[in-house]
Amino acid sequence: DVKVTQSSRYLxxxxxxxxxxxxxxxxxxxxxxxxxxxxxLGLRLIYFSYDVKMKEKGDIPxxxxxxxEKKERFSLILESASTNQTSMYLCASSLAGAYNEQFFGPGxxxxxx
Amino acid sequence: xQSVSQHNHHVILSEAxxxxxxxxxxxxxxxNLFWYVQYPGQHLQLLLKYxxxxxxxxxxxxxxxxxxxxxxSFNLRKPSVQWSDTAEYFCAVNAASGTAxxxxxxxxxxxxxxx
Numbered sequence: 001d002v003k004v005t006q007s008s009r010y011l012x013x014x015x016x017x018x019x020x021x022x023x024x025x026x027x028x029x030x031x032x033x034x035x036x037x038x039x040x041l042g043l044r045l046i047y048f049s050y051d052v053k054m055k056e057k058g059d060i061p062x063x064x065x066x067x068x069e070k071k072e073r074f075s076l077i078l079e080s081a082s083t084n085q086t087s088m089y090l091c092a093s094s095l096a097g098a099y100n101e102q103f104f105g106p107g108x109x110x111x112x113x
Numbered sequence: 114x115q116s117v118s119q120h121n122h123h124v125i126l127s128e129a130x131x132x133x134x135x136x137x138x139x140x141x142x143x144x145n146l147f148w149y150v151q152y153p154g155q156h157l158q159l160l161l162k163y164x165x166x167x168x169x170x171x172x173x174x175x176x177x178x179x180x181x182x183x184x185x186s187f188n189l190r191k192p193s194v195q196w197s198d199t200a201e202y203f204c205a206v207n208a209a210s211g212t213a214x215x216x217x218x219x220x221x222x223x224x225x226x227x228x
Contacts, residue, residue, distance in 0.1 A: 004156075033215075040122070042203060042220040043157075058215070090157065098207050099145045099164040102216060104157040 003027070004105035006091050012111045019078040021108050023091030029103075030096040032074035034058075034066060037088040037107070049074055050096065081112045115140035117206050119219035126194050127227050134189040134222050136178075136204030146187040147205040147216065148178055157203070163187065174198070199226045 007022035025032065031050050035043040035058075045058030047066040055066050063085060067075045074093075078085055088109050092102040118137045126132060138144065148160040161172025168180040178189045187204060201223050205216040 035218075040220060042119075043205075043216075043218040045215065045217075048215060056215075059217075092157075098215075099162070101147065101159040101162060106156055 004091055004093055004103050006089075006105040006108050008108050009106060010109050010111075012113065013078075013081050014113050015082060017078075017081050017112075019081050019110065019112075021076040021078075021089055021091075021110070023074045023076070023093075023105055024072055025074075025091075025093040025103070026072065027093065027103070028071065029093035030071075031094045031100075031102075032068065033092040033094075033102060034064075034074065034076045035090045035092065036060070037090055043090065046076065078110075081110075083112050086110060086112045115144070115206055115208065115217045117204050117217055117219035119202075119204055119222050121222045122220070123223045123225070125225045125227065128196055129193050130226075132189070132191040132194045132198070132224070134202055134204075134224070136187045136189065136219060137185050138187065138204075138206045138217075139185060140206060140208065142208055144206050144208060146178075146180060147207075148172065148176070148187075148189050149203045149205060149218075150200050151203070152200045160189070160202070194224075194226050196226045196228055198224060200224060 004025045033048040034046040049055045049068040065077045091105040094100045094102045145164040147162045151157045163170045171177045204219040
């Protein structure tokens with residue numbers, strides 16, 4: 001089974017802190033994704049990566065950056081956390097190709113105070 | 114840009130009732146369509162997907178969905194729901210090209226099944 005793990009289930013940070021969310025997948029998937037999930041808004045794509053060191057902006061990249069130095073690991077960085085970034089963050093991975101399903105991690109619930 | 118609409122935000126059904134959740138998308142080209150489910154406290158997981166062929170697709174746990182191209186719809190159905198189907202359901206679409214399966218999700222439908 002594909003396994004996507006995220007470094008923390010719950011995280012509490014203060015406004016202005018730099019926050020790192022880590023995601024690791026164990027199935028050699030080419031694609032990795034970061035979403036945020038908010039009630040009534042569904043999942044919105046922040047960034048995705050289709051190869052090591054490659055990244056593309058999603059629908060809501062402002063205030064975020066990403067890093068993919070190794071194929072299995074995809075990091076989401078909040079350069080200066082703000083209260084409106086309080087959310088559930090989901091990581092996903094998939095094989096290359098538009099018809100392949102994405103496999104999701106358990107999510108990190110981030111609270112910014 | 115593609116978009117997905119799920120008109121039912123919260124649905125409450127009794128066990129054994131039939132289910133149909135609406136999903137409409139807007140995109141001019143060929144699409145791949147997905148339904149994902151998130152059970153309470155669990156990961157988002159794939160229910161079913163359509164990318165070509167028979168427009169009626171069957172997924173896990175007795176769910177099915179029908180792609181109607183002329184209506185830009187991909188509604189999810191189940192003839193008889195169970196209490197264990199209580200979950201949030203998300204419809205998603207991507208363009209059927211490119212190497213990255215960048216999905217656009219709907220806002221989700223919360224299904225509550227009562228005993």
